[in-house]
Amino acid sequence: MAIRYALSNGLTVVFEEQHAAKVAAFQVWVKAGSADERPDQAGLAHLHEHMLFKGTERRGPGEVARDVESHGGEINAWTSYDQTVYHIVIASQFARMGLDILGDAVRRSAFDAGELSREIEVVCEEIKRSQDTPSRRASRDLFSTAYQTHPYRLPVIGTDASVRSFTREKVLEFYHRHYTPKNLVLSVAGDLREPELREWVEDIFGGDWGRPYDGRVARAQEPEATGRRVLLRPDEVKEAYLHLAFGIPQADHADVPALDVLAMIAGQGDASRLVRDVKRRLNLVNDIHTFAYTPTDPGIFSASATLQPANALRALEETARGLATLRAMPVTAEELATAKALVEAEAVYQRETVQGMARKMGFYQSGMGSLEAEARYYEAVRNLTPEHLRAAAERYLRFDRAVVTGLLPEGTPLTEAQVHEVLDSVSREPAAAPSERKPRKVAVSDSPVRILKGSGTGPSDIITEKLPSGATIVVRVEPAVPLFAVRAAFQGGLRYETTENNGITTLLTRCLTRGTPTHDAEEISDLIDVYAGSLGGQGGRNSVGLRGEFLSRHFEPAFRLVADCLLNPSFPEAEVTRERTLLLQDILTREDKPSSVAFDLFGKTLYRTHPYRMPTSGEHASVEKLTPEDLRAWHAAYMDPSQLTLSVVGDVKVDEVMALAHEYFGKPRGKAAPPPVVPMEPQMDGPRQEKKVLAKAQAHLVLGFPGARVSDPWRHALEVLSTVLSGQGGRLFVELRDKRSMAYSVSAFASEGVDPGFFAVYMGTSPEKVDAALEGIREELRRVRDEPIPAEELARAKQHLIGTHEIGLQRNGARAALLGLDACYGLGQDNFLHYAEHVAAVTAEDVREVARKVIDFDRSALTIVGP
Numbered sequence: 001m002a003i004r005y006a007l008s009n010g011l012t013v014v015f016e017e018q019h020a021a022k023v024a025a026f027q028v029w030v031k032a033g034s035a036d037e038r039p040d041q042a043g044l045a046h047l048h049e050h051m052l053f054k055g056t057e058r059r060g061p062g063e064v065a066r067d068v069e070s071h072g073g074e075i076n077a078w079t080s081y082d083q084t085v086y087h088i089v090i091a092s093q094f095a096r097m098g099l100d101i102l103g104d105a106v107r108r109s110a111f112d113a114g115e116l117s118r119e120i121e122v123v124c125e126e127i128k129r130s131q132d133t134p135s136r137r138a139s140r141d142l143f144s145t146a147y148q149t150h151p152y153r154l155p156v157i158g159t160d161a162s163v164r165s166f167t168r169e170k171v172l173e174f175y176h177r178h179y180t181p182k183n184l185v186l187s188v189a190g191d192l193r194e195p196e197l198r199e200w201v202e203d204i205f206g207g208d209w210g211r212p213y214d215g216r217v218a219r220a221q222e223p224e225a226t227g228r229r230v231l232l233r234p235d236e237v238k239e240a241y242l243h244l245a246f247g248i249p250q251a252d253h254a255d256v257p258a259l260d261v262l263a264m265i266a267g268q269g270d271a272s273r274l275v276r277d278v279k280r281r282l283n284l285v286n287d288i289h290t291f292a293y294t295p296t297d298p299g300i301f302s303a304s305a306t307l308q309p310a311n312a313l314r315a316l317e318e319t320a321r322g323l324a325t326l327r328a329m330p331v332t333a334e335e336l337a338t339a340k341a342l343v344e345a346e347a348v349y350q351r352e353t354v355q356g357m358a359r360k361m362g363f364y365q366s367g368m369g370s371l372e373a374e375a376r377y378y379e380a381v382r383n384l385t386p387e388h389l390r391a392a393a394e395r396y397l398r399f400d401r402a403v404v405t406g407l408l409p410e411g412t413p414l415t416e417a418q419v420h421e422v423l424d425s426v427s428r429e430p431a432a433a434p435s436e437r438k439p440r441k442v443a444v445s446d447s448p449v450r451i452l453k454g455s456g457t458g459p460s461d462i463i464t465e466k467l468p469s470g471a472t473i474v475v476r477v478e479p480a481v482p483l484f485a486v487r488a489a490f491q492g493g494l495r496y497e498t499t500e501n502n503g504i505t506t507l508l509t510r511c512l513t514r515g516t517p518t519h520d521a522e523e524i525s526d527l528i529d530v531y532a533g534s535l536g537g538q539g540g541r542n543s544v545g546l547r548g549e550f551l552s553r554h555f556e557p558a559f560r561l562v563a564d565c566l567l568n569p570s571f572p573e574a575e576v577t578r579e580r581t582l583l584l585q586d587i588l589t590r591e592d593k594p595s596s597v598a599f600d601l602f603g604k605t606l607y608r609t610h611p612y613r614m615p616t617s618g619e620h621a622s623v624e625k626l627t628p629e630d631l632r633a634w635h636a637a638y639m640d641p642s643q644l645t646l647s648v649v650g651d652v653k654v655d656e657v658m659a660l661a662h663e664y665f666g667k668p669r670g671k672a673a674p675p676p677v678v679p680m681e682p683q684m685d686g687p688r689q690e691k692k693v694l695a696k697a698q699a700h701l702v703l704g705f706p707g708a709r710v711s712d713p714w715r716h717a718l719e720v721l722s723t724v725l726s727g728q729g730g731r732l733f734v735e736l737r738d739k740r741s742m743a744y745s746v747s748a749f750a751s752e753g754v755d756p757g758f759f760a761v762y763m764g765t766s767p768e769k770v771d772a773a774l775e776g777i778r779e780e781l782r783r784v785r786d787e788p789i790p791a792e793e794l795a796r797a798k799q800h801l802i803g804t805h806e807i808g809l810q811r812n813g814a815r816a817a818l819l820g821l822d823a824c825y826g827l828g829q830d831n832f833l834h835y836a837e838h839v840a841a842v843t844a845e846d847v848r849e850v851a852r853k854v855i856d857f858d859r860s861a862l863t864i865v866g867p
Contacts, residue, residue, distance in 0.1 A: 503618015
């Protein structure tokens with residue numbers, strides 16, 4: 001049960017105990033975002049997000065992040081129009097220290113002038129990165145068109161010119177105005193007791209801060225729209241980005257529950273109307289999604305699509321037509337019941353992690369005014385009727401006041417006149433009923449989802465059983481939340497592919513849930529929603545399979561659906577054709593994501609023989625030749641029950657899991673093929689370098705070396721080496737970002753494989769900084785190879801790895817993935833049960849030895865993508 005109280009200085013505290021994991025989350029919600037800035041402050045709220053971690057009266061630059069990471073925690077922040085949020089997740093044994101760091105940062109930031117000038121450079125790099133992201137550009141166009149007066153029209157991050165204009169005095173003015181106790185909410189969830197928390201909070205956040213609160217900043221109000229607004233802009237993109245949007249009320253308005261449910265029915269998930277009709281039936285868009293964005297002030301209801309340019313006009317027409325049906329006729333009782341269950345299930349999924357719980361409480365208390373607003377919201381959702389939804393659609397989805405924006409490749413056949421003509425036409429025509437849905441084979445329960453704990457007391461041992469077929473079943477009961485996750489894994493993935501069939505794993509995983517002999521694709525999508533879950537294929541460089549998460553009250557039917565999709569995918573011609581077309585479009589649009597291009601080029605440069613050289617999504621020439629017969633043959637050869645590892649984690653009963661596993665996977669199919677012969681990569685005979693020219697604002701660098709196998713005992717030392725370099729307290733971040741302002745994003749990571757993977761450093765930076773950045777990266781790699789790691793730095797890296805491993809394993813899905821893949825690769829439960837011991841045992845000499853083993857500039861690959 002959550003509690004709320006206020007300190008004498010006005011700071012509000014919300015707290016919920018949760019002892020499922022030995023982890024605690026702390027979040028400070030500042031009720032000020034970019035919409036609270038004056039015109040001369042554009043981007044200042046976001047700059048504070050950066051600066052609060054850059055030193056305090058008690059901690060120097062870099063110490064804030066270093067202190068958190070050295071105790072196994074994670075620290076970060078985000079800025080929106082209405083709030084700035086600072087958050088720490090940390091092992092509960094270090095909770096007092098984590099709270100002290102967060103309080104110190106929020107209450108006593110130093111705002112050193114030198115650090116400020118360096119961080120301004122970093123934010124300008126972040127602005128360039130956003131300029132290189134088409135979805136960000138499209139979103140900016142939507143908001144700058146939907147809002148003419150209100151500050152929501154401006155980008156949260158600011159502009160290069162505005163950010164460079166900031167002085168320390170201007171920063172301090174904003175800080176003293178908004179960072180005051182009455183304007184803050186401290187949200188806490190996790191493995192803590194109320195009395196000790198109250199004591200800590202009073203000590204750290206209590207007393208007079210010397211910063212009285214002057215009340216909310218008056219914002220320019222957006223006048224009611226009187227007509228349609230259209231902005232179509234040509235851009236250097238490979239696919240079109242289209243938004244059809246409408247003004248809607250703010251978060252606390254009574255119509256918001258209906259609008260949220262409308263958005264879910266219209267375009268969230270494969271069973272939603274626009275996905276079913278505009279994407280799958282008519283093949284007009286690559287993707288489509290609707291959302292009801294309801295911030296502190298009036299928001300936006302938007303249908304957003306990516307599509308091939310030739311389809312732009314027709315896609316807009318059919319999207320508008322789909323939304324028009326929501327105005328003209330009530331949704332079905334079945335659609336509404338499923339949507340209600342999904343909305344309530346979201347609250348259950350949030351309870352899997354302490355940070356999810358803290359975020360939910362922080363949102364309701366700071367954005368909605370009280371924790372009780374959550375119960376009122378869910379009660380309103382439960383009471384919705386089809387007529388409520390139709391009335392809300394009629395009120396807000398008005399085409400005479402629609403906002404249409406498009407980020408369009410040159411030559412896209414769509415004009416502003418055509419937009420007006422289409423929307424006028426759809427407005428006049430009688431609304432047609434949505435396309436016929438087949439009756440469901442499963443009834444939907446109208447009973448509310450129970451947002452309660454499961455019946456058990458704690459996690460069980462890991463139970464492993466080998467079935468007569470050869471399948472391995474791994475089960476761990478975790479009853480804290482009424483959810484379960486399932487992961488089916490088979491060895492394979494990119495590693496089994498050739499140049500001729502490159503991309504077959506990705507196409508196959510997209511088609512696993514698109515039809516079986518007993519359910520077509522639409523029925524499978526409906527059932528996934530009925531069971532309030534998610535289900536999809538998953539493939540990578542070393543494995544292929546299926547992963548799902550559901551409410552545990554649907555365990556048996558959900559498990560049967562998973563088994564049906566896993567054993568009996570029919571790969572219907574129409575579905576395979578559709579998914580292949582979408583995959584080919586993804587391949588075409590790779591260049592819109594320059595960091596991905598850099599890694600694809602890196603793979604081709606580091607590997608010349610091994611399948612790891614190929615992109616996981618495939619190449620155009622190989623994918624366009626793939627057929628349903630190819631997928632069926634691949635599935636029969638490499639996804640037989642005899643080759644299966646199945647892991648189930650969550651609020652389940654072991655005997656029920658094993659009974660169903662025996663029923664479905666107890667016998668082999670008899671068509672399994674032995675693993676293909678995978679060509680091994682010969683040792684590199686010299687450094688390799690490749691460059692791809694793309695007209696972008698930033699250059700993207702990857703410098704890497706051959707790495708470890710998942711079975712190599714030295715992989716833990718390589719992970720520690722990577723962590724010494726990475727993270728906000730790591731060398732690359734401190735030296736190249738904090739001290740030299742060369743990048744917004746720089747990181748090192750080890751990617752193991754069944755065969756040798758790689759160790760690499762990535763950076764996105766301005767083109768004029770490339771040479772200096774590369775020299776800086778090489779300098780740090782030489783240092784870590786040639787000089788011993790100081791004890792304190794080694795301890796930080798090890799504790800950070802151990803802590804973030806535990807934080808990551810709060811979710812059933814993460815535990816199921818780790819148990820399933822480790823068993824699939826023959827590693828057993830060692831990683832799950834003994835990871836912390838392995839990392840703790842790594843010495844400074846182990847790290848230096850693995851650095852000498854891996855970091856060899858004569859056996860390196862460098863790729864650069866950019867101008």
